[in-house]
Amino acid sequence: MTDFLNLILEPLQELFLRFKAFLPNLLAMLVIVIAGILLARLLRAVFVRFLKAINFDSWSDRMGMTTLLRKGDLWAKPALALGAIVFWALVIVVLMTGLSALKISAIDQLVAQFFMYLPRVFSAVLILIVGYVLAGFISRAMLIAAVNSGFHYAKLLAEAIRLLLTVLILAMVLEQLQVAPGIVLAAFSIIFGGIVAALAISFGVGGIEAAKRMIERETVEKRANGAKDDIEHI
């Protein structure tokens, strides 16, 4: 009988001992998560205040980032949206750190992988931000130069350049994140090559009439404007 009871109690005792050993880890995780979330909230508040102080919202308006957010159906102010992104990034980091406190080998491995992946995420975000600003800068410079030289399709040209740069940047971001790199490379080549081929075909075959009209319009206006100014502006 005693043997039978031992058979039942021993696993329970083992379970209790293991739970007892695990309990501090669990408590540590809870403390880390709760404290981390509180800290993340505090950091979000400080960060949002800092962004407001440097007029991040009006800068975003000027750079077209607010428009981009609206297009993505995000109606929060850019400073608040960025604050929320930072908050959730911190929460993920806190959760991962908390989980590592449990000292479970499978979770430890997962957490290690997560932290090894983080630099890639940071560089992808950096590429995205720099690329976005650069694409806006180049396309606006192109727009102004084309308008000042009297090119009729200035906006179309500027938007096409912005689109091509955006495709290039997104491909770079996905490549950096190692999201199916083979597919990304193939997709990028297809899309980029496709745009160029589509333009060539539409101008060369399908849009031959439209292309003819565009070129004729430019030529006629150039001829009409042919009489040069002798004005000295300075």
Add this chain to the structure above:
Amino acid sequence: MKTVTFRKEVQEQLDLIKTADIVVGIPSFNNARTIGHVVRAVQAGLAKYFPDRKSVLVNSDGGSTDKTLDVVKETSIEDYSSILLHHRVEPLFRIATPYSGLPGKGSAFRTIFEVAEALDAKACVVVDSDLRSITPEWIELLVKPVLEDGFDYVAPLYHRHKYDGTITNSIVYPLTRALYGKRVRQPIGGDFGFSGKLAKFYLTKDVWQTDVARFGIDIWMTTTAIANQFRVTQSFLGAKIHDAKDPSADLSSMLYQVVGATFELMETYADVWKPVRGSEPVPAFGFEYTVGLEQVNVNTGRMLNLFREGLKNLREIWTDVLGLGDFREVERIGLLGAKEFRFPLGLWTRVIYDYAIAFHEKKLPAEHLIKSLTPLYLGKTASFILEVEQMGQQEAEAEIEKLCLEFEKNKEYLITCWK
């Protein structure tokens, strides 16, 4: 402040000359065809009006490949009696040297200032190398107010065709006058006289890596002189006729350099211009006379097309800079036909002030911002040409005066918005 290091042969010449009363600077770049006439006029002017003053002619060249430097060295008046002059008492020294730094007129001037400082010159003159209408009297008119009347800066006064100098007439003159309260009619004329003291003062400023080193130099010199309380005057030089500008000099780049330099100076001298209200005339030297001017061909249709292209494509930028109200007004005039097209003075004044404020607030990168002004400027220029088409020179000048008064009247708006 880092100074220019002269070439060995220039340093040797400077050591030989030691000091000078007058330094005449001629910036150049591939002007072999015209610079000979300018050198002869300078030489005759110095011989006629300042025969006993030690003078140096400095040609600061941007790396010409058409033997401009050789023309400067070799050109001289062989027979002074043919122009009813005796030989000079003091010899005329010549220095012809390539300048260093950013390529542009400003860098060329910097070398001239350095030479003036090295020789402790009392008076300096700078004249363009492509002038066809320069006479010996220009030297007298630009130097005498400095040497004999104690002025520090002599701006030119010319008779120009009513269509010429549109950046000056519609932006730089009205804006500078409203800001600093001095009616300097040709603030970016290009031919100036100034004291050695002012040349030294210019060299204390670290601006040689900015647009001042290029087309911005003229407005920078004028504004620096006015804002720092130097004594400023003007001299009537007659007509300004010179070779056609370099065709590769694109209008929007020119506008960017001149207007950018003007706006940049507004930042530097905000405390100086804010309290100024109205404007006062600047004393003028010289005998004013009427001159015949060359015909200027204009193509207002092309200008209006570019204005309408801007209206169609730069909507976001213009709305952001001008605000919706003024943008709607610009849109309204865009609908007018070529004959009745007019750019209201009040609107144009607000456009320039709004651009200055946008520059101050760094709403866009400076180059993008000012280059986006080009179609608006062309609209204003077309409007002015259509307006004064049937007018004489004086009536056209009266129209510019009206614009200046509008700038002065609306200055309060600029001050209120300038945070």
